[in-house]
Amino acid sequence: MKKVQVTFEMQVFDDLNELIEADKKLMERAVSARANAYAPYSNFKVGAAILLDNGEVVIGNNQENASYPSGLCAERVAIFHAGANYPGIPIRSIAITAASQLHEVATPAAPCGNCRQAIAEYEQRQEFPITLLLMGETGEVLKCKSLADILPIAFNSSYL
Ligand code: THU
Numbered sequence: 001m002k003k004v005q006v007t008f009e010m011q012v013f014d015d016l017n018e019l020i021e022a023d024k025k026l027m028e029r030a031v032s033a034r035a036n037a038y039a040p041y042s043n044f045k046v047g048a049a050i051l052l053d054n055g056e057v058v059i060g061n062n063q064e065n066a067s068y069p070s071g072l073c074a075e076r077v078a079i080f081h082a083g084a085n086y087p088g089i090p091i092r093s094i095a096i097t098a099a100s101q102l103h104e105v106a107t108p109a110a111p112c113g114n115c116r117q118a119i120a121e122y123e124q125r126q127e128f129p130i131t132l133l134l135m136g137e138t139g140e141v142l143k144c145k146s147l148a149d150i151l152p153i154a155f156n157s158s159y160l
Pocket of ligand 1: 039042044071072073110112115
């Protein structure tokens with residue numbers, strides 16, 4: 001038996017204004033995308049903005065459904081849009097922000113497991129890390145260098 005420790009490093013910014021200009025702009029696109037989320041059941045709105053290698057930005061927001069599991073998270077709406085409309089163009093970074101209509105979200109958004117898995121596949125395919133920028137409605141912003149950092153021991157196509 002051996003013990004293996006898995007660690008990762010991320011940057012923690014006090015708020016949006018501490019980010020470099022390009023990251024701030026991307027997060028601002030995520031914030032505006034968040035406004036158009038369709039979240040009448042959870043009242044929890046999420047926005048995602050993806051920066052592609054060609055400079056284009058693709059956005060997404062959560063789309064809920066009266067049949068709850070039929071809805072989809074913001075991150076997957078955005079990344080599937082990127083995959084469908086910009087095939088083969090690498091993804092540089094994803095900014096994600098969450099806000100509730102019931103209380104202030106002052107802690108950084110944490111992508112759900114399904115979204116981590118979905119983004120991981122894009123990262124593996126392009127063989128280039130996808131930077132993550134995570135923010136609530138206010139407060140700290142986390143910057144992670146790679147999706148793989150927040151999904152260790154990931155399932156992927158090599159198992160099939
Ligand atoms: N949601 C996202 O859009 N992204 C996540 O990573 C976590 C959760 C959405 C799904 C649902 O519409 C609402 O937030 C509450 O779970």
